[in-house]
Amino acid sequence: MEIPEQIALVTGATSGIGKAITLALSKAGFQVIALGRDPVALEQMQHTSGVRPLALDLLDREALAGALQGEKIDVLVNNAGVIPPAVEFDQMDQNDIDATIAVNLSASLATTRLVLPGMMARKHGHVFFIGSTAGQAAFPSMAVYGATKAAISSFAVALRCDISGSGVRVTEIVAGRVETNLYKEVLNDQARTDMYGAFDAVQPEDVAAMLLSVLQMPAHVDVTRFDILPTAQFVGGGGFAKKDNE
Numbered sequence: 001m002e003i004p005e006q007i008a009l010v011t012g013a014t015s016g017i018g019k020a021i022t023l024a025l026s027k028a029g030f031q032v033i034a035l036g037r038d039p040v041a042l043e044q045m046q047h048t049s050g051v052r053p054l055a056l057d058l059l060d061r062e063a064l065a066g067a068l069q070g071e072k073i074d075v076l077v078n079n080a081g082v083i084p085p086a087v088e089f090d091q092m093d094q095n096d097i098d099a100t101i102a103v104n105l106s107a108s109l110a111t112t113r114l115v116l117p118g119m120m121a122r123k124h125g126h127v128f129f130i131g132s133t134a135g136q137a138a139f140p141s142m143a144v145y146g147a148t149k150a151a152i153s154s155f156a157v158a159l160r161c162d163i164s165g166s167g168v169r170v171t172e173i174v175a176g177r178v179e180t181n182l183y184k185e186v187l188n189d190q191a192r193t194d195m196y197g198a199f200d201a202v203q204p205e206d207v208a209a210m211l212l213s214v215l216q217m218p219a220h221v222d223v224t225r226f227d228i229l230p231t232a233q234f235v236g237g238g239g240f241a242k243k244d245n246e
């Protein structure tokens with residue numbers, strides 16, 4: 001797919017879905033600003049794929065604003081995200097709650113707030129948000145994570161009201177189980193092997209392929225949301241509390 005030199009910013013570009021999207025956009029002819037905290041991973045991607053590394057923590061608002069000043073971003077992929085330990089809410093550590101909201105929601109809003117005015121002034125651009133099935137249905141022990149993704153989903157829809165007529169497109173990508181390092185901090189290697197070995201998960205490259213297809217749509221078409229799940233994954237289904245033993 002030939003695309004004139006345009007600039008894409010991908011957050012969370014050092015791993016998983018963000019890395020696949022970064023490499024796919026670079027291969028499609030974009031100049032990609034690859035953002036993440038891991039400088040070694042970024043340097044390797046710069047060497048192999050010619051992306052522009054941007055090593056920073058999205059929670060450092062000053063660094064983020066400084067790095068993006070003057071950049072004319074055509075495509076923004078709000079991908080960076082974390083998943084907290086899978087425990088019931090009453091067992092959650094407040095720090096995990098705060099960190100999940102800070103990265104998954106606040107950082108996406110802050111990055112979008114920095115990039116969007118330029119897109120609107122140029123009457124061109126595309127903002128992607130990586131949502132989750134966890135934002136669309138109730139998952140036990142994922143209430144906070146799901147809340148951040150539900151918020152992103154609601155924001156993406158409402159944002160289109162605010163920017164209507166600007167020529168800027170917005171897409172939420174609602175992903176099911178994708179085989180990445182998302183659970184690296186919360187599950188041991190065996191648990192992750194068992195989790196991803198249970199069925200054929202979506203691969204990061206599958207998400208990247210769909211993103212490119214959405215970008216390829218003519219300017220008058222905005223794919224505002226797509227869901228991408230393993231064929232074997234279903235979402236929903238009620239449950240019952242275990243009867244307390246008398």
Ligand SMILES: NC(=O)C1=CN([C@@H]2O[C@H](COP(=O)(O)OP(=O)(O)OC[C@H]3O[C@@H](n4cnc5c(N)ncnc54)[C@H](OP(=O)(O)O)[C@@H]3O)[C@@H](O)[C@H]2O)C=CC1
Nearest residue numbers: 012014015016017036037038058080081175178180181182
């Ligand atoms: N895997 C899955 O099943 C699904 C994932 N998602 C979402 O997809 C997105 C990508 O996750 P995934 O690829 O799976 O997981 P990974 O853990 O592989 O990637 C997460 C990325 O986010 C970056 N990141 C995390 N915190 C920060 C921060 N403070 N500042 C900058 N970058 C940060 C990491 O970069 P670094 O460590 O270098 O900072 C890394 O590149 C997330 O939003 C996740 O919620 C949605 C549905 C399903």
Ligand SMILES: N[C@@H](C=O)C(=O)O
Nearest residue numbers: 132133134175176177
């Ligand atoms: N929806 C995914 C996380 O966001 C998952 O099923 O792991």
